[in-house]
Amino acid sequence: MPTGRRTPRRSATGGPAVAARDSESPSTQLSSEQRLELYYWMRLTRTLEERLVALYRQTKVVGGLFRSLGQEADAVGSAFALERRDVLSPLIRNLGSMLVKGATPVEILRQYMAKGDSPTRGRELNIHFGDTERGFIGQISPLGDMVPVMAGVTLSFKMRGEDRVGLVYAGDGATSTGAFHEGINFAAVQRCPLVVVVENNGYAYSTPTSKQTAAARFVDKAIGYGIPGERADGNDVLAVYDVTRRAVDRARRGEGVSLVELMTYRRKGHAEHDNQSYVPDGEVERWERENDPLTRYSARLRDEFDASDDEISSIDERVRRDVDEATDVAERSGPPAPLDALVGIYADPPAEKPLWYREGQESAVAAHERAEGWGTFNTTSKASS
Ligand SMILES: Cc1ncc(C[n+]2csc(CCOP(=O)(O)OP(=O)(O)O)c2C)c(N)n1
Ligand SMILES: [Mg+2]
DSSP states (O other): OOOSOOOOOBOTTSSBOSBOOOSOOGGGGOOHHHHHHHHHHHHHHHHHHHHHHHHHHTTOSOSOOOOOTTOHHHHHHHHTTSOTTOEEEOOTTOHHHHHHTTOOHHHHHHHHTTOTTSTTTTSOSSSOOOBTTTTBOOOOSSTTTHHHHHHHHHHHHHHHTOOOOEEEEEETTGGGSHHHHHHHHHHHHTTOSEEEEEEEOSEETTEEGGGTOSSSOGGGHHHHHTOOEEEEETTOHHHHHHHHHHHHHHHHTTOOOEEEEEEOOOOSOSSTTOOOTTSOTTHHHHHHHHOOHHHHHHHHHHHTTOOOHHHHHHHHHHHHHHHHHHHHHHHHSOOOOGGGGGSSSSSSSOSSOOOGGGTTOOOTTSSOOOOTTSTTOOHHHHHHO
C-alpha cells in the first residue's frame, strides 16, 4: 500500500482536481485469499438476499424487503477498503458492507423476521441497526442525514487524534437533500477524515438520474466543495476497492474529505413490492446479461488471477451452507415479548410501572389497549364479560 504524505493533485487552475486518479492500484497488493474473500462477501450478500425473498414470499419477513441485486460489488469493494477500526454508515442497499464489517447472516435474518432476539429485538424490520464496536453505524431513513452525522463522527476522530476514517454512503436521490450538502460542506471545511460514496444506481424510487440532477456527473459536485472526487465502475469490485482505498488513504493522511461516485444499477424495484413499471423495456435484462458484478468478477478471478472452478464453486457451496444454517437458527427464534418494549430505552429500567391494563399481559393482541373511558371500548367490562 502507498504510504507517506502526498499533497492532493491540483488542476491547471489551482483548484482541486476533479479526478484525483493516479497510477497506483491498491488492489494489486491484495493476496489471492483476499481476492477470493471479496467474492465470498458478494456471493453471501446475493444468496442471503435470495433467501430473504423466499422468506418474504412465505410472509416470514414481515416488513419491506430492499434488494442490492447488481450492486454487491459497490457495497463489498468499498467496505473492504476500510480497516477494522474505521466506521461506515450503510444504507438499505449496503447489506454487503455490513457483512464485511462483521454483521452476521443470523442477525440479518432475525432482524428481517422481527424476532425477539434480533439486534433491535423486533423493533425494526430491516437492516437499520448498528454496532459501533464492529464499526457500522445504525442507519436512519431520512435521505442524506447520515452525511452530517458522519461529519460529526469523523470530526470526533480528528479532535481525539484517533487514526480512524469514516465512510458514508448516499444514493443519487440523497444528493438532492439539504442534509447532504450541509454535511459534506461542513466535513470538507473541517477536513474530516471522511469518504462520501455516491451510489449512482440510476434511480431514486421511480425517479431516473436524469431527473435528479442537471449535473453531468455527481462527481463534478466535488469541485464546489473544494475536495477531490473520483468516479469508478461500481460493478467492478476491484475498481471499487481501488477508488475507495485511495480516498481512505487520503483521509488517513489528514487530507480530508473525498467524493467517490460509483456507477451501478438497481436491478430490482425500490423494494420487493415495486414492479418497476417505470423502467424502460429491456434495461434490467441488459444489465443482468452484460454487467453482473458476480459474473464479471468470477470470470476475472479465473482468467486473470488463475482461480480454479473448484475454488469458486466451493465458495458458493460454503455460502449456501452458511445461509442454510443461519436460516435454521433464525427460524427457531421466538417473537418479541410485548413487555420487552419497556427495556433498553432511554429510561432503563423503566421509571413507570406498566399501565394497569397491560399488567400480566404477555401478548399485545390478547386485549385491546384502551383504557376505560377512551372511545367506545371498555377493557374492564370486556375482561369481566
Ligand atoms: C428526505 C427524504 N425524502 C424522501 C424519502 C423517501 N425515500 C426513501 S428511499 C427513497 C429513494 C432513495 O433513492 P436513492 O437515494 O437514489 O437510493 P437508492 O434507493 O437508489 O439506493 C425515497 C425517495 C426519505 N426517506 N427521505
Ligand atoms: Mg439511487
